[in-house]
Amino acid sequence: TWTMDGIIDDAVAAIRSQVGSDRVILGLSGGVDSSVVAALCARAIGKQLTCVFVNHGLLRKDEPEQVEAVFSKQFDVDFVHVHAEQRYLELLAGVTDPEEKRRIIGEQFWKEFFAVAEQLDGVKFLAQGTIYPDIIESGVRKTGGKASTIKSHHNLIPFPDGVSFDLIEPLDHFFKDEVRALGTALGLPDPIVHRQPFPGPGLAIRIIGDVTAEKLGILKDADAIVREELDVYNERLFEETGERNGPHAVWQYFAVLPDIRSVGVMGDERTYARPVILRAVESSDAMTADWARLPYDVLARISSRIVAEVPGVNRVVYDITSKPPATIEWE
């Protein structure tokens, strides 16, 4: 019979027979796919696996700590946390063009990754979280429109000269839902298993204009409030409808920080501070998306919390544009 345990046993056996006694390296992004591959490989080969987590400082609030907790404590693998936050800030200083940001972030990821790989002896394999839709849609941007040039991706690996690995891709015949189910069965925590889609270049493409430490701090705090409140709202929808991912569940939600300021008043003081944009969409596959018709009380709570709790923000606006013609992300 086709049980989850059976599927895991088969995947584990396949990894063991492919790897033998060799070493495997894997780039952990904090996303579902790479985490599930890591968890599978952990079960199959334990310490023969080195997970490299390149922390670019562009993940959401608390995510790096969570990745570290899971893969340094819960799973028995070799875990390397690369603190590259400062290097990324320096590389991104003054860069405003979205494609330029993506290029810099993607290139630096592989530099950081290979710098670790070089230090390890005898790594023969590279494990990757390629899933089935990545393969059938290869050549076309995963979730975007017709052409691959709408926004660039960086999942093609630019191996340095003389470097090569054999690939391990244990998820290459699974769909996303199945990958999540595997993750749960392997003991990954819900915030990782049910993580929303999140762009590889992270918060850098949710900060319009140049990326600075100050802006990142503001965006992380505002985004954490958006996620908290919309998690509560999704839970409320679930209780009302009995459906976990019903037609009106909010599918992806986050904050965006534009590069403008506006006038406000707090107490008796005039402020000249930043607005935060709330983005919340309903979608099934990210190809099209409709802005979520959130109840006014939810919007009001998010707005008053952000302005009260995040210094430097004096206004909250809601993006009421669907995709197309807008995209889900702002860059």
Ligand code: XMP
């Ligand atoms: P857009 O903004 O094109 O986004 O409507 C569609 C979906 O893709 C996610 N996204 C990305 N995912 N790398 C990724 O892995 C990226 O560079 C990237 N850019 C956008 C976005 O969050 C949305 O779910």
